[in-house]
Amino acid sequence: MVKSVKLTGEGNSKVGVGENSSNISVFSTDKIFVSPDELKKWAEKNGRENGVVIVTERTKKNAKGEVNKIFLMCDRGGVYKSTAKVKRSGTIKTDCPFQLVGKYHDGYGGWMLQVSRDAHNHELAQHMEGHSYAMRLTGEQKITIFQGESHIEVLFRHLDDKGYTHDFCKNPSTNAMEDLFFMHPTSYNMFRSFPHVLIIDTTYNTNVYKLPFVQIVGVTSTYKTITIALSFIAKEKEDNFRWVLTRLKKMLHECMMPRVILTYRDLALINACNVVFPDAAKLLCRWHISQNIKKHCKQSFAKGNNWEFFEELWSSVVFSPTPAAYEYSHKRLRDGLTRKHKRVFEYVNTNWLVKYKEMFVSA
Incomplete structure (x- = not known):
């Protein structure tokens, strides 16, 4: 009930x-x-x-x-x-x-x-602040808030009024703002108390400007997830991610650095993590991996239970408790796909298993 x-x-x-x-x-x-x-x-x-x-x-x-x-x-x-x-x-x-x-x-x-x-x-x-529906403005409210100010000026005024730590990066050629980083004061204190684990994800097409939105989440000692910092970036390039992570690192002055960083498989993000936090273990989220494989491979299977059979084989591989169990499950996956779905096996093996199998983790 x-x-x-x-x-x-x-x-x-x-x-x-x-x-x-x-x-x-x-x-x-x-x-x-x-x-x-x-x-x-x-x-x-x-x-x-x-x-x-x-x-x-x-x-x-x-x-x-x-x-x-x-x-x-x-x-x-x-x-x-x-x-x-x-x-x-x-x-x-x-x-x-x-x-x-x-x-x-x-x-x-x-x-x-x-x-x-x-x-x-x-x-x-x-708290109603930040609720997607409650924060919608009426026409009169928009006139009152934005009159004489740009959207960016209003945003920075709001961040300052609420005590956010924030920074931005400008394009040296156009002088236009490209990347924006911000952190709530409560998140700042929580991050300094629990810096050990970071979960980093990027969403797309979720804002009016269609910019990649970076979400950085932490984990407390009681296994609760907390929002640490947020950032809009112009491009998903290593330089952009490195700028965001460098700003994040500055928040940990005289504190312990992260020990584990969990991401999806974005090489630019992984490379940026290796530069800014070289001593942290890098792991990949199994859910994102499964969604990626589903997106690229499911259409290769005909109607029926073929896709479910593949999911069973794949689950046996990624949940293998020992190297011996992995080798056995990997052979079953290869034998089960080679005859009719060789392209699928080559995709999951080359793009995920060969380089990243030791990095899979559930988040």
């Missing part, structure tokens, strides 16, 4: 599934709203104050074609739907059951809000 979190008016205490509580929801109100927009704005504001992002689920119209009911839900409501064959991004949706219903009442001449389901199947946000 999925844990349910219920918002109440007494300290927002959490009530589990099947438990009874006489507390009134923080969304309960006798207020009469003049329009559905006013009702929604009230619910959104109340939600932000209590760690919930409220979005419109759907509306309902009467016989005259006028909207007379609006359904609101948590932004984690519903399930992720995609027609893409390969899932390219994660989703925050958990099919959260939370629901509010706004309805127009002729007798009151306005809109009233009803709490339909006041429960969540996920933890509520502790």
Whole structure:
């Protein structure tokens, strides 16, 4: 059974599934709203104050074609739907059951809000700053914030106001900013306390400028992952990665250097890690490896269970507990692919196993 979190008016205490509580929801109100927009704005504001992002689920119209009911839900409501064959991004949706219903009442001449389901199947946000939906700006807010300032000037003002450590690199020919590095003050303190393990990943096409976005994550003594630093870079070249890692290294003045660095197989990034952190062990994420192989090799298999058979052979190889077990599993992989899928074997063997098999690790 999925844990349910219920918002109440007494300290927002959490009530589990099947438990009874006489507390009134923080969304309960006798207020009469003049329009559905006013009702929604009230619910959104109340939600932000209590760690919930409220979005419109759907509306309902009467016989005259006028909207007379609006359904609101948590932004984690519903399930992720995609027609893409390969899932390219994660989703925050958990099919959260939370629901509010706004309805127009002729007798009151306005809109009233009803709490339909006041429960969540996920933890509520502790801080709304940085939430992708909560940070969206209205047209009026954009005019207020950006008037007389460029986007970069606004960004640096925000970083300074929040106490971020940040730096940037300019193109010497055009004087345009190419790379940007920033670290939250809490991340700075955590990094200096737990510098031993770094996980570095780069995402693509996740921002309006289509720039590679470098995410650097650390691990605490209780095995919790923490965001250490973030960086936008102009290109995925060794020089760009080296600049980012050099800025990161400066944060560890008089501290222990990282002992382990986990990345995906990007030669430019690996080379930069070897230069800036030469003594750290370099490891590769098995999940990224599997996604790479799936992208380049799955189309070579016909419909049926051939791909599942390959995945079984590949898993035996990468999870081999001893050198002898590896040799046995590697032979099974070679024998199973050579006749019909020689190209697939050559790809995984040449690109992954020959040079990097000792670096595979689960992250």
